[in-house]
Amino acid sequence: MFEGIGQELTEKLLADFRKCFDSELAEEFLQTLLTLMKVAFIVNHDYRRNIDTFNGRYQFCSEDGEVTIGVIFGNGRMKVVEDSIDAPHITVTFRDGRTLLNFIISPRQDILGSMLKHDVRTEGNLNYLYKFGFMAKQLQLMMPQVG
Amino acid sequence: MTAVTLDEIGLKEFTLESLPRLKELRTQYFSRQPEICIERARYVTQYLREHDDSAHSPELRQAKKVEYFLRHKSARFHDRNLIAGNTTSKALGAPLFPEFFALTLWPELETVSDRKKNPQKLTASEASELNLEIFPFWMDKNVLEVTRSQFDNPECLQLFEKLVFFIAAKAGCISHAVPTYTSMLQYGLSGLIKKAAEYEEELAGVTDADAEQKADFFRAVQISLQGIIVHAEHLAEEAKELATVADDPKDAAEFTAMAAVCRSVPVGPATTFREAVNAIWICQVGIHAENINMAMSPGRLDQILYPYYKQDIAEGRLDIGRAMELVGCLWLKIADNVTMVPEASEELFGGAGTVPAITLGGVGKDGEDAVNDLTYIMLRATELLGIRDPNVNARYDYEKNSQDYCRRVSEVILNTKSVPAFFNDKANITALCGQGERLEHARDYAVIGCVELASSGRDYPASSSIMMNLAAALEMALFGGKRPITGEEQIGPATPDPSELRSFEEFWKIFKIQLDWLIEQAITLNEYMGAVHQEMMPSPLLSALFIGPMDKGVDLIRGGALYNSSGATHIAFADVVDSLSAIEQTVFIEKKYTFNDVLEQVRGNFSGQKGVKMRLYLKNHTPKYGTEAVIARKNAHNMIQHLFEKYQSHTNYRGGPYHPSYWTMTNHAGLGGISGALPHGRKAGEVFSSGITPVSGAAPELTACLNAVAELGGECVPGCWALNIKYTPESDVAIMAERFAQTIEAYFRAGGQQVQFNIMTYEMLLDAKKHPEKYPELMVRVSGYSAYFKDLNEMMKDELITRTQYGLDDGRVVPLPPEAKRRH
Structure with a gap:
């Protein structure tokens, strides 16, 4: 799946990513996810096809103001900035790392449930969120399974 | 004069054994797992x-x-x-x-x-x-x-x-229509x-x-x-x-x-x-x-197809068995598709079919009995197949249709345990005439999707345009325009703190301010989306199968139909009426509690000894919708009247009126699950009551319950309603069908517009939840449509389990067993 020099790093990141689901690293879920995503785009050709022609601007903010992260996709690349970005297609404001994890990904993706309970608020084009959710889900499916 | 020539209207000689093709197709149907079809998405994108x-x-x-x-x-x-x-x-x-x-x-x-x-x-x-x-x-x-x-x-x-105030359904469809096929078949x-x-x-x-x-x-x-x-x-x-x-x-x-x-x-x-x-x-x-698979309803097929049936029978080209086989094949074709429901939406829409409605019986355009042999063939096919779609509905005019017909429909309901639903011609035709429809057009109404009414091929009703959460308006009235679930955000107008109010009338006024504000928001969005549909999703194909567009040269989406209504349905009707009545009775009449006391306990979800005590009082000693209680009847009436007047003061983007209605699909479970406590003693997270049905357990007498609902019917509910009644099954189907038919007639004579049934017990549903493998084909009425019990989400299953069950022999409520009580 992952080849060459990225393999070791990717496996470590996937392991960290998996720990997020065990709640010990839930608060760091977003940072872990974005780092893993970035590496996966570099080392995995199939995964990179997701952003070959994709332009998207995402703003993630925690409710307490502690986290403000912008993610920009363009020219087949992914850029992460720890700041506000201009004209995001979608802004996602979340209560904490755990609620964001539940919202975006798993064990049972609960986008609607999270929105109904107002654990997460969004502003903007939800289709960007759905695409992001797919890319995150793909990474989740690559995670090493616990035996 | 009746068009019925059958010797035996039950057509019992036709069974799945004598119709092996239908048996085979039915078995295949139940063994199939739905598959997502990307064909349309592929080709429209390519185009x-x-x-x-x-x-x-x-x-x-x-x-x-x-x-x-x-x-x-x-x-x-x-x-x-x-x-x-x-x-x-x-x-x-x-x-x-x-x-x-x-x-x-x-x-x-x-x-x-x-x-x-x-x-x-x-x-x-x-x-x-x-x-x-x-x-x-x-x-x-x-x-x-x-x-x-x-x-x-x-x-x-x-x-x-x-998502917690209202749903604007145009983001997902308009669909919801009954075309007319008469011209297509003729030319x-x-x-x-x-x-x-x-x-x-x-x-x-x-x-x-x-x-x-x-x-x-x-x-x-x-x-x-x-x-x-x-x-x-x-x-x-x-x-x-x-x-x-x-x-x-x-x-x-x-x-x-x-x-x-x-x-x-x-x-x-x-x-x-x-x-x-x-x-x-x-x-x-x-x-x-052209349009998404949501409630695209074929309409009155027993009327449209009858001339072809009659001619073929007369000329010896067709017999009843072959006709039933063809009808059964059509039913199974209509059931060949489901909606794509993402996992995330299961909470709100899980288990829903596509609800293409078929309407049988009733009167014709001339106001006379329209029941014919094909009506009974279609009823028998429905009884034999027992499948979720199509959503079969039976119209009944208690003055024109025979009692044999009413009994036969009742028998089919008892045998299938849930279908068809019954519709009252008198009340529904009155409701449509109240909207300016010509009498002969109103008489030719068909059911769309769940329960909505439309003159066949004449009314393009966009009947699910708005789904309004009445509990949201109530919470906003209680908390000055805010809802606990959306925190400190000021959502609606900042209305006064209820604890400062001196009369119930003042609170009713505040409630209406919040409700009207939400309705204005929902209508504004519906109009915006309507304009987008006009640019993105005209329906020239569907227009060709309607009366109006071809004469006017105007697409349905621009008002080409003869009638152009939009529908707005309401969630938590009974819960909100009971809450209003509880406030009126305990705060302003008895003065047992102050408004502040009630608000405090509602905020705290009736916790602690004081909360439990108040909750029990509110649940057991306040006026309930579905009984003869005067205050509850008044509040239910006022709510219906106000919603009617509010919607009717608007004209939609196609030049037609807004029709209020009362059906909830599975939204009453999903939205109830995330709503806070309410003043009638409902705790946070409990499901709301479905459609226009009284709160579970609130209406102990069947007759009083049916009368309380029926008196709301007629002109103020042009979009119709879904009333769910659960009956204990009895061993003698013939006797039960007789009682059943009598109850229907009494309810309809009192003005009831629609009623649908689940003939099952608390225990059976509890068992079906525990052992789904034992009930793979168990079909239940949700709120308007039918679903397979096994496909529903957990909250919806619990809602069905705890729905009030009546014994038809004595009209009394059957007490909830302890296991069901825990879910209530």
Whole structure:
């Protein structure tokens, strides 16, 4: 799946990513996810096809103001900035790392449930969120399974 | 004079054993797992990417898009069904409509096939095509996002996206229509195309914008109908091919016959019952190429098809068994598709079918008994198949239809445990006439989707435009325009703190301020989305199957139909009425508690000893809707009246009125699950009552319950309602059917518009929840539509379990068993 020099790093990141689901690293879920995503785009050709022609601007903010992260996709690349970005297609404001994890990904993706309970608020084009959710889900499916 | 000639209207000699084809098809139906069909998404995307011309009118662009899809749509025969054509490329398919919510599937493209609840199969290559080719094209092009960008992300849209105030259904569909097939059957699609061409020709040389728009519309009609004809030709070719390769001469003969049918109809007039049935089905397939599969209802098929049946019987070409086989085949075809429901939406919509409604019986346009032999054949087919879709409904005029008919419908309900639903002709015709419909048009009403009413082929009703959460308005009235779930955000107007109020009338006024504000938001968004639909989703194909558009030269989406209503339904009606009554009684009449006391306990979810005590009092000693309590009856009446007046003060973008209605699908469970405590003693998270049904356990006497609901019926509920009643099954079906029919008649005479039943006990449903494998085919009425119990989400199952159960023999409530109480 992952080849060459990225393999070791990717496996470590996937392991960290998996720990997020065990709640010990839930608060760091977003940072872990974005780092893993970035590496996966570099080392995995199939995964990179997701952003070959994709332009998207995402703003993630925690409710307490502690986290403000912008993610920009363009020219087949992914850029992460720890700041506000201009004209995001979608802004996602979340209560904490755990609620964001539940919202975006798993064990049972609960986008609607999270929105109904107002654990997460969004502003903007939800289709960007759905695409992001797919890319995150793909990474989740690559995670090493616990035996 | 009755048209019924059958010796035995129950048609008991026809069984699944004597109709082996239906038995086989039914078994296959229940064994199929739904598959996602990407065919339409693929071809409409391809068309828009490579062939669309934005300089053309919306009608023309839509027609060309639909024709392109129909030209490329696969022609398949999955089984031994006698009717040719399928909604999708799969035997049981969930089509994707990227114009609406298809992209919600994106996050689970790789998991939807194996998800725990209601999996829908999707191949890896199709998932990849959706991810890389199809979905990216639609990123900013679906109805929701076009509305957002065109209207600068308006406040009403942001409110809708919070999901807890109202649902704007136009983001997902309009659909919800009953076309008329009479002209199509009489002249064939070629006749309709010829007519459109003549109208277009008449406009040639007229250069004003209006004439050009009309000419474009007629051109669009021709193009889109041609798409159906091409698809029928493809079906004929495929059937012919299958006939040549079939090993069994019987199979070969059947395929040859189907090829002949598809070459004759729908392009030409139908000459036999079989041709008429297949022509209608192929047109339904065409309709689903243009509009999403949500409540596209074939209507009064026992009336439309009767002349063909009668003629074939008279000429010896058809017998009752063959007619029933064809009807059964049509029912199974109508059930060949499901909605694509992302896992995330299961909470609100899990288990819902596509709700194509069939309407039987009642009176004709002349006001006389319209029940005929075909009505009973269709009832028997419904009874034998016992499948979720189509949603079969029985109209009943207690003065014109026979009591035998009422008893027979009752018997079918008892045997299927849930279908059909009963509709009162007197009350419903009155309701439609109150909306300005001509009497003969109102008499020709059919049911759409769950329960909504429309004059067949004359009213384009957009009947599920708004789903309003009444509990949201109540909470906003209690908390000064805020809801506990949305925190400190000021949502509605900042109304006074209720603890400062001196009378219930003042609180009622505040409630209305919040409710009206929400309704204004919902209507504003509906109008915005309506404008987007006019640009994105005209319906020239469907327009050709309506009365009005062809005469006016105007698409349905621009007001071409004879009647042009929009529907608004309401969630938590009974809970809100009971809360209002509890406040009036305990705070302002008895003065047992102050408003502050009540607010404090509502905020705290009735916790602690004081909270428990108050909750028990509110639950057990305040006036309840569904009883004879005067305060509850007054508040229910006032609510119905106010909502009617509020909606009727608006005219929609197609020039028609808004019709309030009361059905809830599964939203009463989903929205109840996330709502806070309410003043009638309901704790946070408990499901709301469904449709217009009283709160579970609140109405102990059946007669009082039916009377309390019935007195609300008539002109103020033009969109109709769903009343759910659960009866204990009895061993003697004949005696129970008799009592059942008497109850229906009394309820209808009191003004009740609709009622639907679950003939099952608390214990049976508890067992079905515990052991779904024992009840794979258990069908239940939810709120308007039917569902398989096993497919419903947990909250909805609990709601069905705890619904009030009545004994029909004594009309008394059956006490909840302890296990069910724990879920209540």
